[in-house]
Amino acid sequence: MGVEILRVFNNNVVLARTDAGSDVILTGRGLGFQARPGDTVDQEKVVRVFVPEDGRDPDNFGALISAIPPELLLLADQALAASDTGSGRRAGSTTVVGLADHISFALERLRQGIEIEYPLRAEVAHLYPAELATAGRVLELVNARLAVPLPPEEAVPIALHLVNAGFATGDLSQTYRMTGVFAQLFDVLEQTYSRPFDRDTVNAARFITHLRYFFVRAHTGRQLDDGAGRLGTAIRDAYPEAYSTALKLQAVLELRLGQPLTEDEVTYLTLHVARMVDEVRA
CATH class of the missing domain: 2.30.24.10 (CAT RNA-binding domain)
Structure with missing residues (x-):
């Protein structure tokens, strides 16, 4: 058959x-x-x-694909493969279709003379430098095949598509929301300690990675909840200032996500805050 x-x-x-x-x-x-x-x-x-x-839904996904010019689907697929997304495997269907759809819409905007500013550019550069670098290569490969090239700013939404590829959800709006929340959390940190936090440090990278996977856990209802009560008490006692800051971050996350954080999640937030603060003070 x-x-x-x-x-x-x-x-x-x-x-x-x-x-x-x-x-x-x-x-x-x-x-x-x-x-x-x-x-x-x-x-x-x-x-x-x-x-x-x-x-x-297969019907909805198929309808989206059918609305995209086939040459742009092929171009998106080839550009992602040639740029090496770092995964060592072919980009998933959601990523290819999302990128092709974005290219199609961007070309239409270009034809109509509509310019769009991406307010998250600074956050994307700080939070996702690897994805932004890959997005730059993707955009370069795409532009090499287009009669009218897309502007350099289009690397920002392309980077967010690549970030989105690493998560359990195929909804790009979740990635936009996550990026905005990250920026807000760093604002809270900088206001609390009255100093900037370098997103390029190792501990900041660890914090961002933790938050990225926290979003996946929260979205799928699988927050850390291993009953690490003693560990949490010890960490709160060892880092009272960091714990106080973690509670502020908890309030932001709960407000933005619409769900409570487990004690274990707050414990790990405390650890990451303590590491970053110690790094700044060193």
Whole structure:
């Protein structure tokens, strides 16, 4: 039994079901031409297989893909592969489609003469330097293939797509929100201690990494809750000032996320604050 077509979006995009029972979106020139639901896919025409990730609805995902020019899907896929996202594997479907959709929209804005400023540029540069560097390479590769190149500022949203690729959620709005929260937390730290905190230090990088995965845990309902009561008491006693600051960060996170933090999460926030403060004072 071959791969069965479930829905034809256009001449080049179809929704299909594999032998294993998984729904996938297939693209390829003429793949959907005169095809009907129930037909077997012509495998020789398949150029790319897109897998709906993170619980995405296959129909909605397929409709999004069908609305993107196929040459931009191919360009996004090739640019991500050539730039080396650092994962050692091909970029996921959500990342490729998200980038292609962004390029398509950016080109349309460019044609209409609409300029957009990205207010999170400084935060992205501080918080995600590796992703921003990769985004710069992606943008360079994309522009090499476009008749009218995109402006350098487009590296910022591309970087956020790359950040988003490392998380359990395919919703880019979560990444935008996370980045804004990070900036707010560093503002709290700097106001509390009346001094700047360098985001490029090792301990700041550890703190950011912890927060990034905290967002994943919070989004999936899996906050740290190992019953580390004694450890928490010892850390609070050893770093009372850092604990007081961690409580301020807790208040911001709970307000922005709409859910309470566990004691273990606050304990680890305290540890990271203490490390960064000690580093500044050293």
